[in-house]
Amino acid sequence: MTTRHEDLRRLAAVSVPEAITALPGPFRQHDLAMVNDTTVVRLARLEGEFPWHHHDEDELFLCWDGTFEIQLEGRDPVVLKAGELFVVPKGVRHRPVSEETAHILLIEHPDTKQYGN
Numbered sequence: 334m335t336t337r338h339e340d341l342r343r344l345a346a347v348s349v350p351e352a353i354t355a356l357p358g359p360f361r362q363h364d365l366a367m368v369n370d371t372t373v374v375r376l377a378r379l380e381g382e383f384p385w386h387h388h389d390e391d392e393l394f395l396c397w398d399g400t401f402e403i404q405l406e407g408r409d410p411v412v413l414k415a416g417e418l419f420v421v422p423k424g425v426r427h428r429p430v431s432e433e434t435a436h437i438l439l440i441e442h443p444d445t446k447q448y449g450n
Contacts, residue, residue: 375439379431387426392441399435
């Protein structure tokens with residue numbers, strides 16, 4: 334029997350476009366791959382506003398397609414378009430906001446809670 338993380342170590346390429354078509358809805362994350370037991374690559378679709386939250390670890394956002402912004406408490410928002418990435422430092426309250434559909438890859442610790450700490 335394999336664990337969820339072991340399932341993510343298959344020796345095959347992962348198609349991000351195929352994974353996008355299988356997403357169940359906005360802000361519903363799907364784990365694509367594990368790296369060194371310490372990092373997971375997640376995929377999500379953004380539509381609208383995600384709740385404000387923070388994490389006890391850094392969170393990397395990579396815009397796959399579309400455009401969205403990461404609103405940061407007390408700071409100017411960061412706008413990302415396809416191919417751009419931004420790291421939200423641990424402890425910074427933030428939320429992704431997208432007026433139109435955008436897809437992102439998140440690179441974070443496997444135990445990172447989607448809605449923060």
